[in-house]
Amino acid sequence: MAARPTTPASPKNHKIKAPQQGQPVYGCEHIQRLFNQDQATTNTSIQHYKAILRCVFDTNPIISQTAKSLDGQIITSLTPTYLCLQCPSTLTDDDRQKHGSKKSHRFYVDSRDGALYCQMCDDIVWDPTFEDLRLRKLGTASFFTSRKRKHEELFSSADPLRDNPTYISANTTAVSCKANGLRGIYNAGATCYQNVVLQSFLHNPILRNFYLSDGHQSSSCETPHCLSCAMDDMFQDFYVQENTNGYTAANILSGFWISEKKAFENLVTTKEQDAHEFFQFLAEELHERNGDGKKPETGSEHSCNCIIHQIYYGKLQSTTTCQNCQGVTNQVQSFLDLSLPLENLGHKKGKKAPRPPKLTLQECLDEEYIKSDKCEYRCNNCSSMQQARRQTSIKRLPNVLSIQLKRFEYKQGRHERAAKIDTPVQFPLELNMLPYTSRAKGQDVRESFELARSCVYDLISVVVHVGEMDTGHYVSYCRVGDQVSSVFSPWRRRRERLTGGGGVGVCAKWFAFNDHKVELAQKSDVLNSRAYLLFYIVRSLS
Amino acid sequence: MSSETGETGKAGVIISPQNENPMDKFAHVVLDDVLYNLVHDLLMKVHRDEKMARANTAAIKVETLARNTMEGATTDPKPDVEVETDAAIYKDGKVTLKGNPLKTTKEIICPRCHLPRLVHPTDGKGAKKPEPGVVYCKKHPYVEKPGYDIYGQTWVAPGPGRGKKKKDQKLDPNDPSSPAPGLEGGAKDRPPNVLSFPSATCSKCKRCILVTRLNNHMGSCIGNSGRNASRAAAQKISNGNNAGGSQNNDNTPPGSQKGTPLPGSRAASPRKRDGDEFDEDADDSDAINQKKKKLKPNALTKKVILKAKSPATTGTHKKDKTKGSSMLHVEQKVDDDVKGSTVQVAPKKVSNAKGISPAKKIKLGPSKPPLPPPANKKGKRDRDMESESSGTLSSPPR
Numbered sequence: 035m036a037a038r039p040t041t042p043a044s045p046k047n048h049k050i051k052a053p054q055q056g057q058p059v060y061g062c063e064h065i066q067r068l069f070n071q072d073q074a075t076t077n078t079s080i081q082h083y084k085a086i087l088r089c090v091f092d093t094n095p096i097i098s099q100t101a102k103s104l105d106g107q108i109i110t111s112l113t114p115t116y117l118c119l120q121c122p123s124t125l126t127d128d129d130r131q132k133h134g135s136k137k138s139h140r141f142y143v144d145s146r147d148g149a150l151y152c153q154m155c156d157d158i159v160w161d162p163t164f165e166d167l168r169l170r171k172l173g174t175a176s177f178f179t180s181r182k183r184k185h186e187e188l189f190s191s192a193d194p195l196r197d198n199p200t201y202i203s204a205n206t207t208a209v210s211c212k213a214n215g216l217r218g219i220y221n222a223g224a225t226c227y228q229n230v231v232l233q234s235f236l237h238n239p240i241l242r243n244f245y246l247s248d249g250h251q252s253s254s255c256e257t258p259h260c261l262s263c264a265m266d267d268m269f270q271d272f273y274v275q276e277n278t279n280g281y282t283a284a285n286i287l288s289g290f291w292i293s294e295k296k297a298f299e300n301l302v303t304t305k306e307q308d309a310h311e312f313f314q315f316l317a318e319e320l321h322e323r324n325g326d327g328k329k330p331e332t333g334s335e336h337s338c339n340c341i342i343h344q345i346y347y348g349k350l351q352s353t354t355t356c357q358n359c360q361g362v363t364n365q366v367q368s369f370l371d372l373s374l375p376l377e378n379l380g381h382k383k384g385k386k387a388p389r390p391p392k393l394t395l396q397e398c399l400d401e402e403y404i405k406s407d408k409c410e411y412r413c414n415n416c417s418s419m420q421q422a423r424r425q426t427s428i429k430r431l432p433n434v435l436s437i438q439l440k441r442f443e444y445k446q447g448r449h450e451r452a453a454k455i456d457t458p459v460q461f462p463l464e465l466n467m468l469p470y471t472s473r474a475k476g477q478d479v480r481e482s483f484e485l486a487r488s489c490v491y492d493l494i495s496v497v498v499h500v501g502e503m504d505t506g507h508y509v510s511y512c513r514v515g516d517q518v519s520s521v522f523s524p525w526r527r528r529r530e531r532l533t534g535g536g537g538v539g540v541c542a543k544w545f546a547f548n549d550h551k552v553e554l555a556q557k558s559d560v561l562n563s564r565a566y567l568l569f570y571i572v573r574s575l576s
Numbered sequence: 577m578s579s580e581t582g583e584t585g586k587a588g589v590i591i592s593p594q595n596e597n598p599m600d601k602f603a604h605v606v607l608d609d610v611l612y613n614l615v616h617d618l619l620m621k622v623h624r625d626e627k628m629a630r631a632n633t634a635a636i637k638v639e640t641l642a643r644n645t646m647e648g649a650t651t652d653p654k655p656d657v658e659v660e661t662d663a664a665i666y667k668d669g670k671v672t673l674k675g676n677p678l679k680t681t682k683e684i685i686c687p688r689c690h691l692p693r694l695v696h697p698t699d700g701k702g703a704k705k706p707e708p709g710v711v712y713c714k715k716h717p718y719v720e721k722p723g724y725d726i727y728g729q730t731w732v733a734p735g736p737g738r739g740k741k742k743k744d745q746k747l748d749p750n751d752p753s754s755p756a757p758g759l760e761g762g763a764k765d766r767p768p769n770v771l772s773f774p775s776a777t778c779s780k781c782k783r784c785i786l787v788t789r790l791n792n793h794m795g796s797c798i799g800n801s802g803r804n805a806s807r808a809a810a811q812k813i814s815n816g817n818n819a820g821g822s823q824n825n826d827n828t829p830p831g832s833q834k835g836t837p838l839p840g841s842r843a844a845s846p847r848k849r850d851g852d853e854f855d856e857d858a859d860d861s862d863a864i865n866q867k868k869k870k871l872k873p874n875a876l877t878k879k880v881i882l883k884a885k886s887p888a889t890t891g892t893h894k895k896d897k898t899k900g901s902s903m904l905h906v907e908q909k910v911d912d913d914v915k916g917s918t919v920q921v922a923p924k925k926v927s928n929a930k931g932i933s934p935a936k937k938i939k940l941g942p943s944k945p946p947l948p949p950p951a952n953k954k955g956k957r958d959r960d961m962e963s964e965s966s967g968t969l970s971s972p973p974r
Contacts, residue, residue, distance in 0.1 A: 112606065112613065114616060146616065146620075157678070158627070160631070212715055222787055259779070276714070279771050282790070284777065284779060284787075284790060288780065291798040543718075545726065552725045553725055553726060
C-alpha cells in the first residue's frame with residue numbers, strides 16, 4: 035500500500051524482452067496491448083512491477099499481505115492478496131473483480147510469488163518480460179546482473195561473439211533431448227562412497243555450468259591423470275551423451291588411486307571408506323587442478339578464485355572473549371563443510387525425554403554457531419592463561435553449503451571401536467542460515483528481509499549411509515530442476531543453453547541414486563532418510 | 577488474521593466444529609489458510625511449467641508454418657510472411673498469442689527437437705501406451721516401477737551360482753567379486769531393457785576389467801594393495817623374468833624413484849646394500865676393478881642392443897662378452913636375456929633408458945660387480961640384480 039517504496043524517476047526507457055525463437059513475445063493478448071500503447075505506459079508498467087516485486091520479496095510480508103477492501107476495511111490475510119499493477123492498491127481475492135470493473139485495471143501481482151494475473155484471461159500469465167524480472171529478483175536479489183559477487187565477474191563472459199545465438203547454433207551440435215544428467219554410476223567394488231559424492235557434484239548446478247561451459251577442458255589439459263579432466267569427461271558423458279546405462283567412473287577411480295595426497299593415503303584402499311573424506315579429497319584435488327595451486331590450508335584464511343572455493347568454501351569466525359580483561363580476539367578460517375556433532379546433543383535431549391532422541395538440523399547448528407563455550411586460552415593482555423568464552427559464527431556463507439552430521443565416532447574406553455550414531459535428524463528443504471552468520475550477531479536482523487533472503491538455502495542433495503558401520507552402503511538423493519540461482523550463475527554459457535538438464539521451467543524432482551540405479555524419489559523419502567551429508571544451495575546469488 | 581470470519585479459511589477444507597471456542601475456531605481457520613497456500617504454491621509451479629510449454633509450442637508451430645509457407649527458403653529463421661494458427665499469429669518475425677495457450681494448444685512440443693513430448697510414462701505407475709506411428713521427443717517421462725530405474729531399465733544380477741546370500745551381496749569390501757548392491761530381478765532371456773554390467777579399461781595396464789572388479793584391479797595394478805597383490809607380485813617376480821620384466825614395470829607408480837615397491841625388491845634392496853658395503857671394503861681388489869671395467873661396457877651394451885647402432889660398440893660388446901664368459905657365466909646369460917627381451921619392447925626401453933640419469937646408471941653398475949667367486953651364490957645375486965635393474969628401468973612414467 036502506501037509503504038511501497040517510491041521508484042526514482044528514471045529517464046531510461048524500459049524495453050520489453052527481445053523476441054526469441056520458439057517463444058511468444060507477450061504472455062497474452064492483453065499484455066501485448068499494454069506494451070503497445072506507448073512508451074510511457076511500458077515504462078510505468080515495468081517500474082511498477084519492479085516496485086511490487088521489491089515489496090513482495092524484500093519487505094515485511096505483512097505489507098504485501100495487507101489489503102484495503104473497497105469499504106475501507108484493512109484486512110491482513112494469510113492467503114495471497116493481489117497488488118494492482120496500474121495503481122498502488124492491494125486487494126483481496128474478492129475485491130479484485132470489483133476494482134477491475136471500477137477502474138479498468140486489469141493486471142495484478144500475486145503477493146506470494148510475484149506472479150502476474152490477467153483479469154481478462156482470468157488466469158496467471160507468464161509474460162517473458164515480466165517473468166524475466168521476477169526470476170532475476172528471485173535468483174539474484176536484484177534486477178541487475180552487474181551486482182553479482184565480485185569474484186564471479188572474473189568468469190563472466192567477455193566475448194560477445196561467443197554469446198551470440200547464431201554463433202552458438204552454427205558451431206555446436208545440438209545435444210540430444212535425452213541427455214539430462216540422470217545416470218547411475220557403477221560400483222567398482224566398494225566404491226559407493228565415491229558414487230554418492232560424485233552424484234552430488236554432478237547435480238550441483240554451479241559446478242555443472244562450470245564444466246559444461248568448458249571451465250576445465252580435458253582436451254587442453256596437460257596434467258596426466260588429472261582428476262578435473264576426469265570430472266570434465268564425466269560431466270560431458272552425463273549431460274551430452276544419450277546413454278542411460280550406468281557410468282563407469284574408471285578415470286576418476288584411477289586418478290584417485292594415482293593421486294599422492296598424503297592426507298588421504300588411508301582412503302586409497304579397496305575397502306569401503308568414508309564419503310565425507312572422499313568429498314574433502316575430491317574438493318581439494320579439484321581445487322589444486324583448477325585453482326592457484328596452493329594447498330588449501332585448514333585452519334587459516336585461504337582465499338582462492340577456483341571453482342571449488344567459489345562453490346563450497348565459506349569462512350568461519352571464532353571470537354574469543356577473555357573472561358578476565360574482556361579482550362576480544364577474532365580468528366577467521368575457511369571451511370569446506372560444517373561438521374555437526376550429534377553425540378552430546380543427543381545425550382542431552384535423551385536425558386529429558388524417555389523416547390529415543392530426535393534432533394533437528396537447526397538444533398545442531400544452534401549448538402555450534404549460536405551458543406558459546408568455555409575454553410582456556412592465553413590472553414595477550416593479561417599475559418596469562420585465562421578462562422575465555424569462545425563463540426563461532428559464519429562470516430561468509432558459501433554458495434553451496436555442505437553439512438556433515440557426525441554419525442561415525444570413535445568410542446574410547448574398554449572396547450575401542452568406531453560406532454555409528456543412528457539418531458534421526460530432521461532437516462528442512464529450505465534452510466535459513468541467517469541466525470548463524472556473524473552479521474546476525476549483536477544486531478537485530480528481524481527486519482532485514484533482503485539479508486534474510488540472501489541466506490536462504492535449498493536442499494539439493496543428501497548422502498545417506500544405511501546399515502552398519504562396516505557393512506553399510508551409501509545411497510544419495512539429488513534434486514534436479516527448479517534452481518533459480520543456477521540460471522544466473524556466471525558459468526551458464528553456450529553449452530548450457532543447449533543442454534536440457536535442470537534449470538528453471540521444470541518442477542524440481544528428487545531422484546534416488548543407488549550406484550548404477552536411478553529412481554524417482556518422494557520428498558518424504560528424502561526427508562525421512564538418516565542423512566550423513568547434506569548439500570544446500572543458496573537460493574539467490576546476491 | 578484470516579480474511580474470512582466464517583468457520584473456515586480460504587481452502588474450505590478444514591472446518592471447525594460448531595460451538596467451538598473462538599481460539600479453536602481461529603486455529604482451524606489458520607490451518608485451512610496454510611493449506612490453501614501450500615496448494616497455491618504447488619499449483620503455481622505446475623501452472624507455470626505447463627502454460628509456458630504450451631505457449632512455446634504454439635510459437636514453434638506457427639514459426640514452422642511460416643517457414644513452410646515460404647517455398648524452399650527454410651534456412652531463413654525469420655521469414656517475412658504473415659501466418660496464423662488457432663493459437664498464435666506470426667508477423668514481422670514476431671509471434672503473438674491468440675487466447676489462452678492452455679485452451680488453444682493441446683500438446684507440448686520439445687523446444688529443441690520440435691517433436692511432440694510424451695506426457696505419460698511408457699511403463700510402471702501411470703503408464704499409457706504411446707500412439708503408434710508418432711515420433712516423440714527422446715525426453716520421456718520417468719518410469720516409476722519397483723525393480724526398474726527411471727528409464728525402465730533393470731540389470732542382470734551378477735553371476736548365478738556364486739553361493740552368495742543376499743546379505744553378502746549387499747557389500748563385502750574385501751571380496752573382489754562383490755557385486756554392486758541394489759540388484760533386483762534379472763530375467764534370463766534378457767529383454768532389451770535388461771542391462772549387464774559393462775567392462776572398463778584400466779588406464780594403466782589397458783586391460784579390460786569388469787566394472788565391479790575395477791577398484792580391486794586398480795588396487796593391485798596401480799595402488800599395489802589388496803589381498804592378492806603380494807601373491808601376484810611374488811609370482812610375477814619368480815616367473816616374470818623371462819618375459820622381460822615388462823609386467824613388473826606396471827607395478828611401479830609413475831614418478832616413484834624408489835623402483836618397484838614389490839616384495840621382490842624388498843628382498844633385493846638389503847642385499848644391494850650389502851653389495852655396496854662389500855664394494856667399499858674390497859675396493860682395491862683387482863678382481864673388482866676388473867669387473868668394474870667389465871660392467872660399464874655392460875651397461876653400454878644394453879643400450880647398444882636397444883639402439884642397434886654402430887659396429888664399433890658392438891665390437892666392444894662382443895669383446896666384453898668373451899672376456900666375461902670366462903669368469904661370469906651367469907652374468908653373460910643376463911645379457912642374452914636382455915637381448916632377447918628387448919627385441920619386443922625395444923621402443924619402450926629406449927625411452928626408459930633416456931629417463932634414467934647417467935649417474936644413476938653408473939651407480940647401479942658398481943653395485944652389481946662385487947660378486948665373490950662361488951658360482952651358486954653368484955647366480956642368486958645376479959637374479960636379484962636383474963629384478964632390480966628392471967625395476968629401475970621401469971621407473972619413468974609412461
